[in-house]
Amino acid sequence: MLFKKKTSNENITAITPEHLTITEEGERRIRVSGIDHFDLRHTFDCGQCFRWNRVPADGSYTGVVDDKIINISQKFDGSFVFDNCTPDEFRDFWFDYLDLGRDYGTIIETLNRDDDVMKTATGYGSGIRLLRQDMWETLISFIISQNSNIPRIKKSIEALCKISGRPLGKYKGDEYYAFPSPERISGLTIEDLDSCGLGYRSRYILDTAKTVAEDVSIELNRMRDVPLKEAEEYITSLNGVGPKVANCFLLFGAWHYEAFPIDVWMKRIMTELYGFRENDLKGMQKYAADHFGKYSGFAQQYLFFYARENL
DNA sequence: TTCCAGGTACCCC
């Protein structure tokens, strides 16, 4: 059972690390109980992130975030074991990264109101949490994602990290690399990028890295603080960033939860289950704004996951 | 082999 408390600045119940039970199980290994609305597969395989991988042997997930490598497993009693993680690291970093402070129960309840499609989708994707990801990594990852598929996207990103990311050392026998900074990527050649299987996206990535590294990294860092429209205008000015990539960046990297990215899968569910014309992107965006509002990003993620596995 | 993938830039009207 979760304990919840009201915060003064946000009209929603919030949870803090103190509401969870954290016990040490060994060196850099902890068990956390009391986490609600969290499912590893639904969260890490719902298309929002590309550097988390399921370990086939035990169903746990290993991920690289910033300069940290971690393995998380979900236990039958509802607790989670974080390997390669201290209690302080959990409280200071992973708690926020995994968005554990948010009350998803309220969000789901609101979205489900008078919407049978959402009821199905939130039931199917129960336990999805929107990760609070890095802006730069999100931007480049979703430029890479365009007109590609998830296995290939993951492969390209790993290749990019391997040729230009900082080595982070070994974990369980494998070497891991950080996601490369704008400066590191801007130092690469088109041929380097081509070797990662990026195809025509190599040009976009190099251009964007140079732009951000040279003079506007300060601009990029403002994107969480300015209104969505202003952030969208700036981010779409980068080469290779159109409305879809921009919306993914805004949602997953800049934490603008009213963003509603529409890709082929979202078009599919919006036409088949909400009755829109296939090219009526404007109508779909307006529907999201009107019906899902500040929770549009959450709605999108439930719908996307449902569509990908069922349509 | 062919089709398709978390689209965008560019061109035309």
Next chain:
DNA sequence: GGGGTACATGGA
């Protein structure tokens, strides 16, 4: 502003 098309490449 809406509608076509080329773009690189690997996964299924």
